[in-house]
Amino acid sequence: MMFTEVFVPKGMFTREQLDRLARRLTTHGLHDGPRERGEPGAERADPGVLDFLESITHVVVHEVGTWVAGGRPLGPGQPPRYVVRIHVPGPWRKELSEQLVVRVTRALAEFDGDPERLYREPHAEVHVLGVPEGGYGAFGRVIGESAMSELISAAVRGEGKAPPGMAVDPVCGATVPLAGPAAVTAEVAGTRYGFCCPGCRRTFLARREAAGRP
Numbered sequence: 001m002m003f004t005e006v007f008v009p010k011g012m013f014t015r016e017q018l019d020r021l022a023r024r025l026t027t028h029g030l031h032d033g034p035r036e037r038g039e040p041g042a043e044r045a046d047p048g049v050l051d052f053l054e055s056i057t058h059v060v061v062h063e064v065g066t067w068v069a070g071g072r073p074l075g076p077g078q079p080p081r082y083v084v085r086i087h088v089p090g091p092w093r094k095e096l097s098e099q100l101v102v103r104v105t106r107a108l109a110e111f112d113g114d115p116e117r118l119y120r121e122p123h124a125e126v127h128v129l130g131v132p133e134g135g136y137g138a139f140g141r142v143i144g145e146s147a148m149s150e151l152i153s154a155a156v157r158g159e160g161k162a163p164p165g166m167a168v169d170p171v172c173g174a175t176v177p178l179a180g181p182a183a184v185t186a187e188v189a190g191t192r193y194g195f196c197c198p199g200c201r202r203t204f205l206a207r208r209e210a211a212g213r214p
Contacts, residue, residue, distance in 0.1 A: 002027065002057045003087040009074045010063040018061050021111050025084070027054040030103045043196060046173030048157035056138060079117060082108050082124040091145045093130030095197040101126045149203045167194030171203050189214055 004025055008018070023029050031045055067074045069081050084104050088096050104126045109115040118124040133144050143151070149171060156173035167178050167185075174196040177183050184195040186205065195201040208214070 002053065004057070004059045005085045006059065006061045007064055007067075007083040007085075008061065009067050009080055010065045011076075012080045013063075017111075018063075021108075022059045022061050024107045024111060025059050025104065027057045030100075030107060043177065044175040045196075046156050047159060048155045049152055049172050049174070052152065052155035079114065079121075079123060080112070082112075082118075083127070084108070084125070085127045085129060087129050087131050089136065089145060089148060090130030090132045092197070092199050093128055095199055097128040100128050145199070146203070146206075149200075162194075167192070169193075169195050169200050171200040172196055174200075 006021065006025065008021075013021070027050055031050060067081065074081060086100055086104070088100075105118060105124055108124045109118045112118060134142055136143055136148075152172050158168075158173060162168050162175050165178055166175050168174070169176055170193055176194040176196050178185060178192060178194045184198055184201055186193050186195070186201050188205075188208065193201075193204065195204065
């Protein structure tokens with residue numbers, strides 16, 4: 001699940017612009033931007049998992065009439081400010097924070113009239129907030145980390161094979177690097193597995209233990 005709130009000053013953007021901004025901050029929008037599509041060797045999420053996550057993702061845009069930043073009210077003629085709050089499962093908050101801050105800031109920069117401004121000035125803030133374990137419900141029931149992992153695994157389509165130097169995450173189906181500072185791996189029974197995050201590695205090892213496999 002992901003609930004995203006975007007705060008922008010009232011009257012600075014048209015309805016069409018705000019709709020475009022909201023779509024850019026959806027699950028597909030954050031993964032399918034021009035830069036994400038063009039990076040060779042970059043991590044790729046499974047398309048079925050993206051579709052599932054999109055189905056439980058919400059993006060809400062708030063236009064704020066009164067906004068004081070830097071000690072002064074924002075007014076006409078001033079560059080817009082952005083504050084984005086993203087709610088994610090609590091156990092995954094730390095693991096997701098960096099990539100979400102990078103992807104959301106990139107999306108805002110592409111939307112803004114001065115793309116470099118958001119990297120020069122603190123005019124775009126991203127807050128990644130964790131929903132406590134047991135604090136999220138859908139389908140009429142509480143869904144914790146384990147149940148969410150099962151739903152994600154069930155959504156994997158398993159399309160394509162991993163190129164050299166990469167692997168397919170056995171939990172979420174993402175194509176991930178096996179080496180480098182961002183690599184998350186585990187050696188199990190002589191096989192090296194790659195994961196998109198420590199959460200998927202934790203789930204994979206827990207499933208093997210529950211099944212009585214070394």
